[in-house]
Amino acid sequence: MTTLNPALGSSSPAQTRPSAHAWHRATEEPAWLRRTLIGIALTFLTIFLVLPLTVVLYSAFEQGLRVWYEAIVEPDAAAAIRLTLLVVLVVVPVNLVFGVVAAWAIAKFEFRGKSLLITLIDLPFAISPVVVGLIFVILLGSQGWLGPWLASNEMRIIFAVPGIMLVIAFGTLPFVARELIPLMQQQGKEEEESSLTLGANGWQTFWRVTLPNIKWGLIYGVILCNARAMGEFGAVAVVSGRIRGETNTMPLHIEVLYNEYMFTAAFAVSSLLAALALVTIAVKSFVEWREERARTAQQN
Amino acid sequence: MAIALRQPSVIPGFGITLGFTIFYLGLLIVIPIAGLLLYTLQMSWDDFWRAVSDRQVVASYKLSFGASLIAALINLVFGAIVAWVLVRYRFTGKRIVDALVDLPFAMPTAVAGIALVTLYASTGWVGQYLNVYGIRIAYTQIGVIVALTYIGLPFVVRTVQPVLEDLDKEAEEASAIMGANRFTTIRRVILPALLPALLTGFALAFARALGEYGSVIFISGNLPFRTEITPLLIVAKAEQFDYAGAAAIAAFLLLLLINGLQWWASRRYR
Amino acid sequence: MSIEIENVNKRFGDFVAVDNVKLSLPNGELTALLGPSGSGKTTLLRIIAGLEQPDSGRIRFHGEDTTDVHVSHRGVGFVFQHYALFKHMSVFDNVAYGLTVKPRRFRPDKAEIKRRVMRLLELVQLDWTAHRLPSQLSGGQRQRIALARALAVEPRVLLLDEPFGALDAKVRTELRRWLRRLHDEIHVTSVFVTHDQEEALEVSDRVVVMNHGNVEQEGSPEDVYDHPANPFVYKFLGNVNLFRARVRDGQARIGDIALPVAEHHPQDGEGYAYVRPHEIEIVTDPSEAGLSATVELVSIVGPTVRLELRVENGEDLVHAEVPKGRWRELGLAQGAPLRVRPLASRVFLHGETLPSAGA
Secondary structure: OOOOOHHHHHHOHHHOOOOOOOOOOOOOOOHHHHHHHHHHHHHHHHHHHHHHHHHHHHHHHOOHHHHHHHHHHOHHHHHHHHHHHHHHHHHHHHHHHHHHHHHHHHHHOOEOOHHHHHHHHHHHHHOOHHHHHHHHHHHHOOOOOOHHHHHHOOOOOOOOHHHHHHHHHHHHOHHHHHHHHHHHHHHOOHHHHHHHHOOOOHHHHHHHHHHHHHHHHHHHHHHHHHHHHHHOOHHHHHHHOOOOOOOOOHHHHHHHHHHOOOHHHHHHHHHHHHHHHHHHHHHHHHHHHHHHHHHHHHHO | OOOOOEOOOOOOOHHHHHHHHHHHHHHHHHHHHHHHHHHHHHOOHHHHHHHHHOHHHHHHHHHHHHHHHHHHHHHHHHHHHHHHHHHHOOOOOHHHHHHHOOHHHHOOHHHHHHHHHHHHOOOOOOHHHHHHOOOOOOOOHHHHHHHHHHHHHHHHHHHHHHHHHHOOHHHHHHHHHOOOOHHHHHHHHHHHHHHHHHHHHHHHHHHHHHHOOHHHHHHHOOOOOOOOOHHHHHHHHHHOOOHHHHHHHHHHHHHHHHHHHHHHHHHHOO | OOEEEEEEEEEEOOEEEEEEEEEEEOOOOEEEEEOOOOOOHHHHHHHHHOOOOOOEEEEEEOOEEOOOOOHHHOOEEEEEOOEOOOOOOOHHHHHHHHHHOOOHHHOOOHHHHHHHHHHHHHHOOOHHHOOOOHHHOOHHHHHHHHHHHHHHOOOOEEEEEOOOOOOOHHHHHHHHHHHHHHHHHHOOEEEEEEOOHHHHHHHOOEEEEEEOOEEEEEEOHHHHHHOOOOHHHHHHOOOOEEEEEEEEOOEEEEOOEEEEOOOOOOOOEEEEEEEOHHHEEEEOOOOOOOEEEEEEEEEEEOOEEEEEEEEOOOOOEEEEEEEHHHHHHHOOOOOOEEEEEEOOOEEEEOOOOOOOOOO
């Protein structure tokens, strides 16, 4: 009987659960299994996420604040920090404008070739950073296609700051756009249409209706773009030429320090980037928390 | 009429926004990538084949593919468990744990690289205990797998999580009412629903691992034929101005990855 | 401000949303565009607003051609189905928006804006919500704010897309009566879209019934309900029973009952008689004329009793509605025999092509 109809079988007295078992929902696992799974997940995340982060911060401050501070203000380190900030100051605003513009075209209009455009925007994610670097070396390097022409016009891109900016712009191009496209698609067009029926023009609609609605997604996109721009390594390693104090960004400087066995200094510079990473994920959590709250507010 | 480029809309700015988007993408992405592919096409077939089939290069493919595959599999299993735990269970610190999952996205790869090698070197926090049992991680192929697992970690978790959140609990309850035990319900009802997301996450983790450079080169030690990954060889050739060789390998890697990307892009947006 | 719609067409790919529609909506009236989903009513409304462009045809406001006037300058008030309130702005800022985006030369000063916004909020009886966010309001309140916002720019015409669609039943009835009274106060030419016939009949001065992009009928609510132009309108405006009927010499015969044929029916022939449930009389005396039937199902819904009756030799069940008092007098139980008699009907002959709307 039980094999024919398990539902009936389980309700027969012989199979009633012993009362020692705590009642639990049909869609829940028993407590021991729950605890085991939580244990496995936390162990895995501790090994792969918490320990590396801890070792960076610990090693950076192991010999005290003074050593940490001196490692950061040391001329080459300071130059690397300045260069990184300069690059970010150029690249992030450009990609911010691109992201907003691309998201507007893609989310607010229906047109042919849209999915191809989205694929192209995603492309930098799929390409290995070292390949990105190589592409620009081949195109613009001294032995590359445009190299001789650039040289005759006394323009230096590869092994110089413009090259670093180019590869970082390439690598971080998708971040703002990808954050905004799904957000703007989900918000639809009604509020914009509503603004237009009330007599507003396109700019007024964008600044006063669209922008406030995408504000937090935009902020997260920018922060993420910024973190990735500051941390870009593989592509920059190919195009920078690693000229100390001139074309070393922070990650390249970390590599140099590490290879010269100056571990504490390497970790000191690393700790700045690690802190930036922590800020980035904190902003992300905050943005998601806000979205969740807005969603529940909408439902009520 | 049928070939209208777009549906008319009262919302302004279509021409200028689309124009700028195409211009910027074309200049920064399309032309450079096309340039690389053209550059490889200029090479003679013999040169190309010699570059991509060099013994040292082939050894690096084996390592890159093998280690990426193993790392993606590790992430498939543990990522699924992490996603499950984060969606279904309540425990203290869950919000922080959830946020931390994104750390490998936000942490510069070079920083991750020196952190991992410091942990797993034979004198490191973790390495010294493993060393007792004769297990060495830094400067071995296991080290490569560890680094690739680290950078691929968020993908499976983040693709499975939303699907799991949207999963209809009533289907599970129906399954339970019809007499299925929890294991059967997970196997027959939950897992099939999660399968596409699991596969997507796996593919993304794999693709990311294949091209990874910064986090691997410190822990791998870069011994020829043993712990050299393919991206490292590209950098090495580029540094020796062997652009042809580097481009050949890069084009090879690129073609493999673009297919994966199309698959991914087609599922991400509607 | 009257609205003239002249031969407007709109297709989306192969789908014909609006098919050569001609309409003239008189000044100051409240018109309902009524139809099932996909009938083109929302598209027509969006074309009037300027949110969609017609493939051909003209839109005129009081004779002035506005077809090519951009939505920002057309001077319409539009209330969206889901309100489309600006989530990040307070109620006050939402209502003030249309005034604050005016070019500086035409923009009223701050005090004037404040005065006008507060007056509108009083009009919709929500002045106490001025500093709240839309998310802190109920659905019905959001709807009224959306209306106040649309009115703030003193539109020439007011357009509402399914204005009560997202509300629950009770709020809906309250709000539509309120809208009717509001319209009587402000008298701006208004058009609203609905798929709910009761709503259309109760609120509007004028009903336009649409189907498949065409106007099926146009007229006062009473006219449209009492004299449907064709079977579609008949069915769409409430439940209806169909009886086989034969028309001869100005009389329709349903079984042994003869009914005078209303209106124009020049030719004779066979067809269906359309009879509303409340137009069916039930008698117990077997000697009276009528179709013999039995009671299949009785459901008492408040003051009325809805009956499903099985007519002898009939394929379909007949639905009838009688007041509860009448039902008690009849004293019938389930399965009891009775006779049904249509009191009034409209007969449509097979293959009859009807004179279209407003003829």
